[in-house]
Amino acid sequence: MAQTGTLTHAVEEYLEAIHRFASAREGPTTTGLAEHLDVTPASVTGMLKRLADLGLIAYQRYGRIRLTPAGDRLAHAIVRRHRLAERLLADVLEVPLDQVHDEACRLEHALSPDVAGRIADKLGDPELCPHGHPIDAQADDRTMSLLDAPKSRALVVVRLENESPEVVRYLADQKLLPKARLKVRAREPVGGGVVVEVDGERHTIGRELAATIRVTRPRRTSRT
Amino acid sequence: MAQTGTLTHAVEEYLEAIHRFASAREGPTTTGLAEHLDVTPASVTGMLKRLADLGLIAYQRYGRIRLTPAGDRLAHAIVRRHRLAERLLADVLEVPLDQVHDEACRLEHALSPDVAGRIADKLGDPELCPHGHPIDAQADDRTMSLLDAPKSRALVVVRLENESPEVVRYLADQKLLPKARLKVRAREPVGGGVVVEVDGERHTIGRELAATIRVTRPRRTSRT
DNA sequence: GTAGAATTTTAGGCGAGGCTAAGATTGACG
DNA sequence: CGTCAATCTTAGCCTCGCCTAAAATTCTAC
Numbered sequence: 001m002a003q004t005g006t007l008t009h010a011v012e013e014y015l016e017a018i019h020r021f022a023s024a025r026e027g028p029t030t031t032g033l034a035e036h037l038d039v040t041p042a043s044v045t046g047m048l049k050r051l052a053d054l055g056l057i058a059y060q061r062y063g064r065i066r067l068t069p070a071g072d073r074l075a076h077a078i079v080r081r082h083r084l085a086e087r088l089l090a091d092v093l094e095v096p097l098d099q100v101h102d103e104a105c106r107l108e109h110a111l112s113p114d115v116a117g118r119i120a121d122k123l124g125d126p127e128l129c130p131h132g133h134p135i136d137a138q139a140d141d142r143t144m145s146l147l148d149a150p151k152s153r154a155l156v157v158v159r160l161e162n163e164s165p166e167v168v169r170y171l172a173d174q175k176l177l178p179k180a181r182l183k184v185r186a187r188e189p190v191g192g193g194v195v196v197e198v199d200g201e202r203h204t205i206g207r208e209l210a211a212t213i214r215v216t217r218p219r220r221t222s223r224t
Numbered sequence: 225m226a227q228t229g230t231l232t233h234a235v236e237e238y239l240e241a242i243h244r245f246a247s248a249r250e251g252p253t254t255t256g257l258a259e260h261l262d263v264t265p266a267s268v269t270g271m272l273k274r275l276a277d278l279g280l281i282a283y284q285r286y287g288r289i290r291l292t293p294a295g296d297r298l299a300h301a302i303v304r305r306h307r308l309a310e311r312l313l314a315d316v317l318e319v320p321l322d323q324v325h326d327e328a329c330r331l332e333h334a335l336s337p338d339v340a341g342r343i344a345d346k347l348g349d350p351e352l353c354p355h356g357h358p359i360d361a362q363a364d365d366r367t368m369s370l371l372d373a374p375k376s377r378a379l380v381v382v383r384l385e386n387e388s389p390e391v392v393r394y395l396a397d398q399k400l401l402p403k404a405r406l407k408v409r410a411r412e413p414v415g416g417g418v419v420v421e422v423d424g425e426r427h428t429i430g431r432e433l434a435a436t437i438r439v440t441r442p443r444r445t446s447r448t
Numbered sequence: 449g450t451a452g453a454a455t456t457t458t459a460g461g462c463g464a465g466g467c468t469a470a471g472a473t474t475g476a477c478g
Numbered sequence: 479c480g481t482c483a484a485t486c487t488t489a490g491c492c493t494c495g496c497c498t499a500a501a502a503t504t505c506t507a508c
Contacts, residue, residue: 010465030486043466045487050464062473062486092316093342106334115327118317234495254456267496269457274494286456286503 009109012078013037014047015056016108018067019075024161028065076137082108083129084119090130091123097172100130101163131168132159132178132214143214146194146205151184154218161212174203176213233333236302237261238271239280240332242291243299248385252289300361306332307353308343314354315347321396324354325387355392356383356402356438367438370418370429375408378442385436398427400437 007015017036021028030048034041048065051057056071067075085104089095095103111119120126120135128134143158157180160171171177175198185202186195192207205213231239241260245252254272258265272289275281280295291299309328313319319327335343344350344359352358367382381404384395395401399422409426410419416431429437 008464031484039465040467041486042468042488046465089339093339093346095339095342099338103336103339106336107331110330110334112327112330114323115313115317115319118319122317232494255454263495264497265456266458266498270495 007074010047011051011054011056012074012109014044014051015067015071015075016078016082018057018065019072019079022067030065033065077113078108080135081111081116083133083135084116084123084126085111086129086131087123087126087135088119091126097130097177098165098168101168102165128159128178130178131163132157143216146184146196146210146213146215147192147207149184149194149215151186153183155182155184155215156180156218157182158214158216161214162209167209167212170209171213174205175199175201176203176205181218182215231298234271235275235278235280236298236333238268238275239291239295239299240302240306242281242289243296243303246291254289257289301337302332304359305335305340307357307359308340308347308350309335310353310355311347311350311359312343315350321354321401322389322392325392326389352383352402354402355387356381367440370408370420370434370437370439371416371431373408373418373439375410378405378407379439380405380442382438382440385438386433391433391436394433395437398429399423399425400427400429405442406439 014033014037017033018028020036021032026032030041030044034044037044048057048059051071052059056068056074058066058068082104085107086100089100089103089107090097126135146155149155157176157178159178160168168177176182176196180198182196182198184194185197187193188195188204192210193204194207194210195202195204238257238261241257242252245256245260250256254265254268258268261268272281272283275295276283280292280298282290282292306328309331310324313324313327313331314321350359370379373379381400381402383402384392392401400406400420404422406420406422408418409421411417412419412428416434417428418431418434419426419428
């Protein structure tokens with residue numbers, strides 16, 4: 001029933017993708033996974049069967065997709081390796097943030113538990129990846145989507161749910177990376193865009209994009 | 225005809241293995257590759273055909289195996305990534321030397337040219353991997369095998385051709401890692417073992433093992 | 449130079465993981 | 479409640495990379 005070393009790259013990719021969907025509170029769907037992984041829905045169905053056979057997901061035809069405890073443990077380990085790789089790339093090798101995710105996607109499958117542990121040691125057990133996602137299991141999530149954030153209150157960006165290079169580059173331009181302080185100034189009457197003020201400047205963030213930015217009220221604890 | 229990004233892991237493994245054999249002046253053979261890659265000779269034949277189709281090796285049935293210029297360029301790039309990965313693992317993450325090779329074998333396929341370049345930058349363009357192999361193309365090789373080394377002269381270990389964990393661990397115990405200074409004291413009359421003096425102590429190194437240790441007369445240049 | 453050993457290749461198969469096309473199921477909406 | 483679109487699965491096929499068993503070739507040694 002699936003040893004750690006036994007997993008193929010494809011299996012790891014799927015587990016990670018399912019985990020990401022689940023964490024994002026969107027139930028993973030065949031089509032959603034297909035888009036995320038850039039394969040056809042038919043291929044996803046095939047792999048879901050295999051994952052079910054391996055005891056990594058609970059699933060029946062046309063049914064809901066959920067990780068089993070075993071699958072969840074593995075997925076966590078993979079995501080952890082991914083995020084540690086991101087920190088190594090960003091902090092040690094100074095890879096530009098918008099490239100960090102894609103590079104880490106390849107590295108995560110090549111990191112042994114031992115090397116992952118050493119990265120964590122070297123970097124002083126970082127808590128967050130460069131996009132603001134927790135590296136180890138998180139208990140509670142006090143963040144909200146920028147879309148739901150209250151107007152005129154001090155907010156701070158916690159993490160970006162969308163790590164694609166274009167999105168990260170765009171948000172870097174707008175100074176909307178994790179730890180950035182901002183306020184919501186207005187919401188567009190149609191389309192639901194959000195007008196934010198960052199660094200004294202105002203930008204409008206489209207609805208879909210705003211939904212992927214998680215923010216919170218500033219904690220007195222962290223003030224650079 | 226084979227873009228860089230197009231290569232599968234298996235193709236990269238084979239190119240690297242062929243390159244290693246060629247560098248070691250042993251012509252690569254079907255059986256040799258099969259052992260090195262831990263697959264059957266029949267599988268090697270299959271892959272050799274594919275590599276020939278891709279224009280990466282020149283080869284005909286029962287004939288000699290040689291990298292084409294294109295194959296050689298690719299193989300060099302792969303070996304370079306491997307050795308840069310080794311330096312990163314050894315220098316930054318402090319992975320024990322005997323594990324470095326195996327970890328790098330997995331990492332090398334996951335490093336983009338960009339990340340490889342950044343590793344080289346961060347580490348100050350190192351010339352050698354931790355086992356003493358040159359990271360970039362080497363012009364001439366003034367080294368000799370420990371088996372051929374003259375007696376009673378000061379010698380220094382340049383590199384280990386065999387990077388397997390057991391061998392590296394064993395040689396580390398004998399203090400016979402790159403840069404170690406030694407003298408050949410005697411040769412066994414039968415079996416061809418070599419008696420060396422390192423650090424004031426004498427050990428006998430078996431014939432096969434001694435053949436994989438490259439040494440040279442010390443250059444006045446490097447004296448730690 | 450020829451027999452036997454060693455090496456290499458062919459033939460035939462298998463599993464992983466992808467695809468397309470077509471059929472099944474679900475769900476949204478009039 | 480039925481219909482139609484969206485979603486999901488099945489069926490059938492493909493490539494890659496590996497395997498075993500058997501045949502072909504080359505090498506070695508008398």
